[in-house]
Amino acid sequence: MDKLTFASYDEFLRVFSLDAPETFNFAFDVLDAMANETPDRLAIAHVDDAGVRRDYTFAWLADASARLANALKARGVRKGHRVMLVLHRRIEFWVSMLALHRLGAVAIPAPAQLTPKDIVFRVERAQVRAVIVDDGITDRIEAARPDCPTLSVLVQCGGTPLPDGWCDYEALCADASPSFPRPTAPDELACGEDPLLIFFSSGTTGMPKMVEHVHTYPLGHLVTGMYWHDLRPGDLHLTVADTGWGKAVWGKFYGQWMAGAAVFVYDFRGKFDPEALLDVVAKNGVTTFCAPPTVYRFLVRADLSRYDLSKLRHCTTAGELLNESVFHGWKAATGLSIYEGYGQTETTLQIATLSCMEAKPGSIGRPMPGWGxxxxxxxxxxxxxxxxxxxxxxxxxxxxxxxxxxxxxxxxxxxxxxxxxxxxxxxxxxxxxxxxxxxxxxxxDLIKSSGYRIGPFEVESALVAHPAVVEAAVTGVPDPLRGQAVKATIVLAAGYEAGEVLTKELQDHVKKVTAPYKYPRIVEYVAELPKTISGKIKRAEIRQRDSEKSA
Missing domain, CATH: 2.30.38.10 (Luciferase; Domain 3)
Structure with a gap:
């Protein structure tokens, strides 16, 4: 797909348009087309936790996804059936997604942190028919299985032995045909407005909701990859995201390939290591990079001069506010601005700062074409x-x-x-x-204090700019004079000690960074913040806990 050239944001709005064909299916219309036209072109560069890199072409992906689609079809998976994927960042995630797109089955990506209780909830709510999981997840599926009567196909990737009733991924695909052409029967071909994906929302308040997207959804990410990530043919793009959440298909799937770039996958396990990430980016020549502001905060604290980031040319961020100190620190070290964006599990990219626009630290940008x-x-x-x-x-x-x-x-x-x-x-x-x-x-989450309405992100951004603060959650607590008072719940960096002196220092710091009336009048220090399994702060839980304490 050809990339438009434009000199300004206003020109981009005028010249860009997007058609979504009623017959569109990403697996057939994008993957297979690329496999036919440029079979040996790099689609995915995958680096595992041991640092071993494996490259996969479009021809390989077309072959592998066709084999899996045929194998699943032979076991009764059909159009409309729902299939849950819990695969970390294994290459099987991409193969499985494409295979399900071919079949017309509905993919449900899920994070590896799910407990057996979470699994039962999702399988029951979505009436999940099949699961394809990393071998480290199998025991939790087994624990949930007695309460999941709809599960009929269970596939494990890697590891041995297999529990009763399970299929080995490699064995399942070994004898299957590498050909799965576009079906012609309406009850087999999924396209256009047919269901494609279900994401379970983060559940920051209440139970997770099932967000359904249709087969035209990947086209919405054309702007994500081609214009926000500013991708060009031959680029190698890395988005730091787990495959269990919507951000993975924002930055590790649809838009990158439609822009002609290759997806770079760093399949690290366990605790995030900023220096290991920088090493991988440098050694593999990553050209474009997207990560949440929390990751950038860790990266700018490292000695960036130790890493050759000369091939990196464009950086983006989303998910929370980017504080100015991180923006300027990253630019001073790399020469690159960080371009922010905004969207939800329910959408693709709605608002963003593009390379033709001035990057204003803390602003999510301007509306993208097609979004009123x-x-x-x-x-x-x-x-x-x-x-x-x-x-x-x-x-x-x-x-x-x-x-x-x-x-x-x-x-x-x-x-x-x-x-x-x-x-x-x-x-x-x-x-x-x-x-x-x-x-x-x-x-x-907005706080109403003394007639002011205060957004938590701005205060949190000011707090995490202080070297003592690793994470912060800002909420409102009842106050007889102000209606609500601003409270900060803080996780401290190593080497700092909670106390009145530090509290006063943090309060003064916020007054200098943002409007003085926004400073936290109450500060609580904790070992960790309550979060969803996707890593989002559960401010509602903090408010509830404070309400119970007050009562």
Missing amino acids: ITLLDHEGKECPTGEEGEICIRISDGLPVGLFRGYVEDAEKTASVMFDGYYHTGDKAWMDEDGYLWFLGRVD
Whole structure:
């Protein structure tokens, strides 16, 4: 697919358009097309935890995914069946996703941190028919299996021995045909508006929801890969993300291949090691890089001069706010700006800073083409410049390519976010005079103190800029004078000791970095923050705990 050239953001909006064919299926229309045209072209460079690199071509992926599709079909997996994948960053994840796209089965990527209880919940809610898992997950599936009567096909990747009723991935595919052409029967071909993926939401409040995307969804990531990641043919792109979450297909799958780039996978296990990541990036000549701000914070604390990052030319981030100290520290060390973006499990990239735009540290950028972004107040009226409102997407004229189709089997929840011609994201922001959006946080997370409305992200960003703070969660607690007071729950870096002196230092630091009225009047030090299995802070749990203490 050819990349457009443009000199400005406004020109990009004018010249870019996206058609989503009703018959589109990524496996046949992108993967197979590339395998036919450039069979020996690099698709994935995979480095395992031991540092061993293996390269995979488009021809190899087409062959492997066809074999798995045939093998699963022989065991009864059909169009519409739901298949859960728990595979870390194994190469089998990409093969399995493509095989399911061929079959028309619905993939449910899941994180490796799931407990047996989590597995039972997901299998029951989604009526999962089959699982394909890393051998380190098998025992948890087995523990959940008595309460999962819908499971009929169980596939293990790696490891021995196999429990009763399980198939070995390699043996399953060994004798299967490497040919799986596009089906012609309507009950076999999945495309267009047919279900493609289900992501379970993070569950920061309440139980996880099932977010369903259709077969046109990958096309929504054309902008992600080609323009936000700024990819060109021959690039090697690394997004730091686990395959159990939506961010993996943002940066490790659809958009990168459509842009002509190869996906770089670093399949590290265990605790994140910033120096190991830098070493891998340098030795393998990664050209474009995307990671959450937390990762960049660790990287800028390392001695970047030890690593040859000369091939790295473009960097992006999403998932939380990027504080200015990290932005400037990274640019001073590498010469590269970090371009922010915003989206949700329910969407593709909605808002971003592109390479043709000025990167404003802390801003998520400007709306991407095809997304009718509007900030609405609590009465449903559009907000003027400088006034905070909820990020909403206009759907009255049709759903944007990449927007989810609803929460599976939850019409009430779907209706609570899709009404009056808009999809309501539940996230708040404000827009500056240049049209850039500045994220404030979830609607429920905003703090109302002495007439001010304070977003937790800005205060958290100020706190983590201090060397004593590894992580911070900012919430509101009831206050008889102010309505709510700002509270910071903090995880300290090694070598720092909690106490009144440090608390005063952190409070003064926040007053200097952001508006003084936003400083945390209450500071609590903890060993760890409550998080979802995707790593998102559960501020609601902190508020609940504080409420119980107060009572």
